[in-house]
Amino acid sequence: MESLLNITGAVLLVCGATFLFLGGLGLVRMPDLFNRIQAGAKTTTLGTLLVLIGAAFLQPEWSLKLLLIGLFLLFTNPLSSQVLARAAHRIGIEKSDKTHVDKLAEDLGDKR
Amino acid sequence: MYKQNQVKYKWRDRGVLFATLLLFWLMLNNSLALDSLLIGIVVSLIITILFCSGLSFFTEFRFTPKAFVAGILYYIYFFKELIKANFRLAIIVLSPSLPINPGIVKVRTQLKSRMGRLMLANSITLTPGTLTMELEGEWIYVHCVNVTSTDTEEATAQIVSGFESYLEVMYG
Structure with missing residues (x-):
């Protein structure tokens, strides 16, 4: 029983770390800020959640606090990405050449 | 009202x-x-x-059994989408040609409550290839890694509808 918990926890930790690594790779490879935020927001959420669940398997007595951290993460992570993206768009960060439609800029243009 | x-x-x-x-x-x-x-x-x-005017998780939540069921279904759907998002992103990041086609599209939500809209915006950010950029009334501007349709109606059906059906029951 003990070893089963340990193995599951370790596997989850490795999975989480893999997703976090892919997120980091995404940050390097993506062409512009908005795509980078996309890579960062999703992978860090799932990656960190998996790491937290893995930690809960390894140390069951921590699970309540780990659950709290997970909840905070689920609420703050998308929010911060979204606010960063919005701010970047407002100050006119350059978009990659591949971007072929920008409804937000079009609509803002109408108002000005 | x-x-x-x-x-x-x-x-x-x-x-x-x-x-x-x-x-x-x-x-x-x-x-x-x-x-x-x-x-x-x-x-x-x-x-x-x-902070009584701030939002908390159950602000404007409808305390009915139906809303609780919708809440549980919403979370199942949400985690499914989150995992899908990660695998899709992994494929994009690992493929040498980096197959992306980014753009910002505009979608419309039918949700009326503040908390419902917040949850929707957050969910969109964490689902495959989409990132909420700006919320303006019923309009949400979404950055997509792969734009499949620039039409507002079609984009709404693709991006918003899945979550909206649950959130509508939960928050209205």
Whole structure:
């Protein structure tokens, strides 16, 4: 029983770390800020959640606090990405050449 | 009508905020000793009074059995989408040609409540290839890694509808 918990926890930790690594790779490879935020927001959420669940398997007595951290993460992570993206768009960060439609800029243009 | 609802739910929302804060405090402390309990109650009360207009998880939540079922289904759907998002992103990042086709599209939501819209925006950010950029009334501007349709109606059907059906029951 003990070893089963340990193995599951370790596997989850490795999975989480893999997703976090892919997120980091995404940050390097993506062409512009908005795509980078996309890579960062999703992978860090799932990656960190998996790491937290893995930690809960390894140390069951921590699970309540780990659950709290997970909840905070689920609420703050998308929010911060979204606010960063919005701010970047407002100050006119350059978009990659591949971007072929920008409804937000079009609509803002109408108002000005 | 919306304003009336806000007044009607004001006291209920405060009570819920207080209970949530106290629960968080107890979970962090992991004890029910009298002194820590008292501190928790006092601090939760102060925060509730200061931030009563803020949003908490159950603000505007409809406390009906149907809403709870929708909530559970919503979370199942949400985690499914989150995992899908990660695998899709992994494929994009690992393929040498980096197959992306980014753009910002505009979608419309039918949700009326503030919390419903917030949850929707957050969910969109965490689902495959989409990132909420700006919320303006019923319009949401979404950055997509792969734009499949620039038409507002079609994009709405693709991006928003899945979550909206659950959130509509939960928050309205």
